[in-house]
Amino acid sequence: xxxxxxxxxxxxxxxxxxxxRTGKYKQIRTRFPPEPNGYLHIGHAKSICLNFGIxxxxxxxxxxxxxxxxxxxxxxxxVRSIMTDVHWLIDGWADNHxxxxxxxxxxxxPKFYEYAVDLVRAGKAYVCDMTPEETDAYRRLGKASGFxxxxxxxxxxxxxxxxxxxxxDGARTLRAxxxxxxxxxxxxxxxxxxIRHASHxxxxxxxxxxxxxxxxxxxxxxxxxITHSICTLExxxxxxxxxxxxxxxxxxxxxxxxxxxxxLNLTYAVVSKRKLVQLVNEKLVNDWDDPRxxxxxxxxxxxxxxxxxxxxAYNIGITKxxxxxxxALLEHTLRDEFNRIATRRLVVLRPIKVxxxxxxxxxxxxxxxxxxxxxxxxxxxxxxxxxxxxIDSDDFMETPPPKYFRLRPGGEVRLKxxxxxxxxxxxxxxxxxxxxxxxxxxxxxxxGGPTAGRKIKGTIHWVSxxxxxxxxxxxxxxxxxxxxxxxxGDFKSFINPNSLEVVNAKCEPALGDANPEKRYQFERLGxxxxxxxxxxxxxxxxxxxxxxxxxxx
RNA sequence: UACCCCGUGGUGUAACGGUAACACAGCGCCCUUUGGAGGCGUUAUUCUUGGUUCGAAUCCAAGCGGGGUAGCCA
Numbered sequence: 322x323x324x325x326x327x328x329x330x331x332x333x334x335x336x337x338x339x340x341x342r343t344g345k346y347k348q349i350r351t352r353f354p355p356e357p358n359g360y361l362h363i364g365h366a367k368s369i370c371l372n373f374g375i376x377x378x379x380x381x382x383x384x385x386x387x388x389x390x391x392x393x394x395x396x397x398x399x400v401r402s403i404m405t406d407v408h409w410l411i412d413g414w415a416d417n418h419x420x421x422x423x424x425x426x427x428x429x430x431p432k433f434y435e436y437a438v439d440l441v442r443a444g445k446a447y448v449c450d451m452t453p454e455e456t457d458a459y460r461r462l463g464k465a466s467g468f469x470x471x472x473x474x475x476x477x478x479x480x481x482x483x484x485x486x487x488x489x490d491g492a493r494t495l496r497a498x499x500x501x502x503x504x505x506x507x508x509x510x511x512x513x514x515x516i517r518h519a520s521h522x523x524x525x526x527x528x529x530x531x532x533x534x535x536x537x538x539x540x541x542x543x544x545x546x547i548t549h550s551i552c553t554l555e556x557x558x559x560x561x562x563x564x565x566x567x568x569x570x571x572x573x574x575x576x577x578x579x580x581x582x583x584x585l586n587l588t589y590a591v592v593s594k595r596k597l598v599q600l601v602n603e604k605l606v607n608d609w610d611d612p613r614x615x616x617x618x619x620x621x622x623x624x625x626x627x628x629x630x631x632x633x634a635y636n637i638g639i640t641k642x643x644x645x646x647x648x649a650l651l652e653h654t655l656r657d658e659f660n661r662i663a664t665r666r667l668v669v670l671r672p673i674k675v676x677x678x679x680x681x682x683x684x685x686x687x688x689x690x691x692x693x694x695x696x697x698x699x700x701x702x703x704x705x706x707x708x709x710x711x712i713d714s715d716d717f718m719e720t721p722p723p724k725y726f727r728l729r730p731g732g733e734v735r736l737k738x739x740x741x742x743x744x745x746x747x748x749x750x751x752x753x754x755x756x757x758x759x760x761x762x763x764x765x766x767x768x769g770g771p772t773a774g775r776k777i778k779g780t781i782h783w784v785s786x787x788x789x790x791x792x793x794x795x796x797x798x799x800x801x802x803x804x805x806x807x808x809x810g811d812f813k814s815f816i817n818p819n820s821l822e823v824v825n826a827k828c829e830p831a832l833g834d835a836n837p838e839k840r841y842q843f844e845r846l847g848x849x850x851x852x853x854x855x856x857x858x859x860x861x862x863x864x865x866x867x868x869x870x871x872x873x874x
Numbered sequence: 875u876a877c878c879c880c881g882u883g884g885u886g887u888a889a890c891g892g893u894a895a896c897a898c899a900g901c902g903c904c905c906u907u908u909g910g911a912g913g914c915g916u917u918a919u920u921c922u923u924g925g926u927u928c929g930a931a932u933c934c935a936a937g938c939g940g941g942g943u944a945g946c947c948a
Contacts, residue, residue, distance in 0.1 A: 330888080356948050391947060453946050461944075494946055504877050506944045515946035534948050558878055558943045581879085583941090588885085594948095636897070638887050640880085643941050647885045650898050660911060695911070726909065735907055768907070780907045845908045868910050 328378055331639035333371070333580050337549055341379055346548045346575050349381030350420070353407065354538065356388045357399035357522070359594040360609040361406045361617045363630070363651075364585040369407060370634035371582070372551060373415035384420035384545055389427045390537045392521035400522075402609075406617040410627045426532075426541045427523045433532045433540055434484065436570055437495060437513060441476045445569045446513060448479035449496045456494070460509045463502040469510070483516055486529045490516050495530075499565060507562045511535060535559055539566040542577040550579045554641065557581045585637065586645045589799040590615050591812055605816060606800070612852075612863050613800045613820050623797065624840060624850025624865030629658045648799060655866045659840050659848040661695050667704060667737065667782045668843040668862075669827040670794050672711035674757045674786065677742065679764070680708045685787075688738045688768070702831050706739055709786035711827045713846075716781040717758060719747065726779035728758070735780040737844065741766040782844045789827035792860040795852065796822040826862065835860065842868075 328334075337349060351372040355365065376383035385407055389395045404423060411419065440446040449468045451459065459466055471479070483493055495514035503509050513536045518529045532540075539562075542550045550563075560579045567576050585592055591600075592615055600606045600614065609616050612623035620630065633654040637646050667690070686706045693699035716727040716734070728734040733743045746759040766772040800820050806812040835841070837851040847868050852861035 335890085354948095358948085388948065394947075456946070457944090491946060496946095506877075509944090512946050517946085531946095533946075538948085554879070555942055556948090560878095583880085636886075640887075642880055642887095644886065647898065650886065653898060656910085665908080694908085724909090737907060739907090741907095773907085777907080779909080782908075842908085842910085845910070847910095868908075871909055 329374065329635055329638070331582075332641070333549070333551060333582060333639055334375060334378070336580065337375055337379055340548070348548075349375065349379040350384070350546050350548045351375050351381065351551060352384040352386050352420075352424075352542065352545065352547050354386045354388045354426075354541070355403050356391070356394070357396060357403060358391075358394040359399060359598060360402050362592055362594065362597060363587070363615040363617070363620065364592045365406075366410060366617055366630050367585045367634050367637065368551070368553075369410055370631055371639060373411050373418060374634075375549065375551075376418035377415040381418065381548075382420045383415070383418055384424050384547070386424040386426060386541060386545070388534070388538065388541070389425055389521070389523065390532050390534065392517060392519040392531065395522050397522050402618065406621075409621060410617065410630060412627060414627070414631060420545075424541075424545060425523060426537045427521060429537070429541055429544055430524060430528055430532070432544060433537060434530075436540055437480065437532075437536070438477065440497070440513075440569060441480055441495070442473060443569065444473055445498050446495055447471050447476050447498055448483065449494050449510075449512075450492070451494075453491060456512070459501070460506060463509065465501045466496070466510065469498065469501075480514075483514065483530050484528075486518070488516055490518055492516060497562075497565070497569070499562075505558055505561055507535070507559055508565065511562060535562050536566065539563045539577075543567065543572055546575075547577040548575065550577045552579060552581055553584045554581050554643065581641065582639045583641055583643045586643070587615070587651065588645060588648045588804040589801045589806070590648060591801070591807055593807075596807065596812060599813065600800075603813070605813060612795070612797055622853065622863065624848065624863050625655060626658065626840070629655050632658065645805070652866050655848065656869060659842065659865070662693075663840045663842040663848055664692050664699065665690075665694070665842050665844050666832050667784055667829045668792075668794075668832070668846065668849075669711040669713050669782065669784045669789075670796070670824050670843075670846060671714040672784075672825075672827050673714045673717060673755060675710045675712050675742070675783070676757060676759050677708050677710070677762045678745070678759050679761045682708060684708065685785075686767075690738045704738060704829055704831070705785045705788045707785045707787050710736075710783045711786055711789060712736075712758075712781055712783045714755070716779075717744070717755065719755070727781055728779070733763075733777055735766075735777045736783045737780050738768060739783070740764070741772070741775060741777055782846075784827045784829050786827075788830045790830060790833055790860070792826045792828050792832075792862055794824040794826040794849075794862050794864065796824060796864045798822075828860070832860070840865070 353369050353372045373383045449466045494512045496510045496512055499508045501509050512533050514530045517531050520526055563579050610618040610622045612619055633651055687703040688706050689701050690704045721729050728744050730744050735741050741763040742760040744758050744760050748757040750756050798820050801815045802817045803815045806815040841849050843849050848865045849862045852863045855861045
């Protein structure tokens with residue numbers, strides 16, 4: 322069974338456990354450091370579960386830190402959405418390990434600047450006047466900048482002028498003086514500060530020099546007392562620079578250490594902020610919270626629960642191998658949880674009318690139905706039954722294939738919790754579409770009745786026409802038609818044209834007081850959740866995931 | 875091209891020098907008033923070649939394959 326174990330095992334947790342054992346740190350402290358330039362997605366969820374998971378397993382703390390060092394890209398709106406999503410995901414699980422209010426790298430700008438001055442004083446950084454193109458070219462050639470050997474006094478003076486706004490954007494940078502010939506290009510005198518006369522979402526126009534990722538991130542970790550700085554694989558080559566910064570500043574122990582793991586890839590999906598932005602901007606989906614998006618907000622709207630997402634994160638594990646996880650594993654995780662908790666209801670998605678010709682006009686019966694066969698405490702409810710019903714058009718075929726167990730002309734089927742019916746007549750419109758089935762009921766076959774035990778292969782769901790509640794059903798499918806949409810060519814050309822189907826559903830009356838927090842199984846169809854756009858007059862149901870379907874349908 | 879990292883069934887992971895396991899997916903059977911769930915069974919794995927060792931998925935080397943980096947983005 323796939324349930325969330327208390328202590329997952331992976332190479333990072335092994336390291337943390339060892340550090341705890343040796344008493345290397347007083348307390349374990351991790352961090353989740355998003356840049357507020359977009360919405361969080363399922364890959365971030367993996368990282369959040371890792372960092373907060375470690376905090377809760379080792380009695381530690383996890384900080385949320387906005388890595389807001391690039392004023393051109395970042396917005397307060399993203400800060401808000403990030404906090405909403407993280408809180409939702411860790412609520413009741415690791416929220417008591419959260420390091421207080423969100424931290425902001427921008428709050429450390431003054432400290433970053435002081436450290437930079439220290440670095441210059443130590444002769445380990447210099448102001449460089451080369452253009453970005455020249456810098457690139459020199460770096461590629463392993464050639465030293467002509468400004469590399471400026472005096473400390475001149476560097477100090479120039480850096481102060483950079484800060485006070487004496488120079489235009491891009492005119493100068495502060496660079497670390499490391500090794501222009503290093504095999505690792507990130508050690509070839511990396512840029513630490515650049516000039517950007519731009520308004521920052523928090524510091525406004527106070528600064529016109531902004532720290533680069535490596536400088537800001539390393540020092541933020543140090544300032545916050547982070548012990549284990551966990552990031553994705555693309556930062557692996559930055560680790561020597563991370564350590565160089567700590568060494569160059571001669572920062573006292575305890576110091577943070579960086580570890581890297583593989584980001585999440587999923588079949589039939591894209592999981593990268595850049596691509597998700599495109600889907601939104603090019604209107605290929607409705608918005609960031611479109612239920613087809615693997616953003617946390619989209620998943621939430623679709624009906625995915627935080628606990629299921631956490632279980633999924635546990636199931637996929639943590640390694641350094643850049644794997645591709647089967648979307649079926651996510652779907653399995655969802656079904657596994659929902660099967661246990663979902664309230665069962667009868668809903669017809671694509672109705673056909675059925676008239677029971679031998680059932681008395683005006684007669685209504687109340688049938689007993691089980692709310693959740695997996696949970697006896699969920700109890701039962703009554704479902705009204707009458708002469709006119711709706712069944713799903715999928716459950717009737719005029720000329721069915723061999724293994725079709727449902728209704729056919731002259732055939733019998735059992736109505737869940739009700740009677741066995743037989744199809745006598747098929748009525749069609751001028752276009753030849755089936756519009757009504759006229760059936761007869763075996764009046765003794767009701768649950769508990771004399772012929773209730775008759776062996777009938779198929780059981781289908783139904784709704785009383787007189788009592789049905791009309792509702793909108795939004796049936797989602799995977800957003801892409803191929804397992805690896807970004808493997809070759811333009812991923813947007815593989816968008817599934819049928820990723821959303823809207824239907825007018827007929828729901829049993831018990832759904833009238835449906836709870837948006839609850840999960841429902843529409844029997845034989847799938848798991849559904851109420852969309853926030855629902856109104857008291859009209860419900861909108863999002864299909865989170867279908868029931869598992871056998872090979873062919 | 876250079877540097878770094880990673881290679882365990884179809885997929886995701888475990889095994890921490892002692893003879894490969896769990897989950898997903900697939901297939902078959904049983905059960906079923908959800909073609910769901912559940913039960914039982916089953917297919918299938920250590921990239922290659924050397925080396926170290928009594929013993930290697932595990933340690934070493936080379937090769938092959940995959941990924942990452944080479945922004946004044948993060």
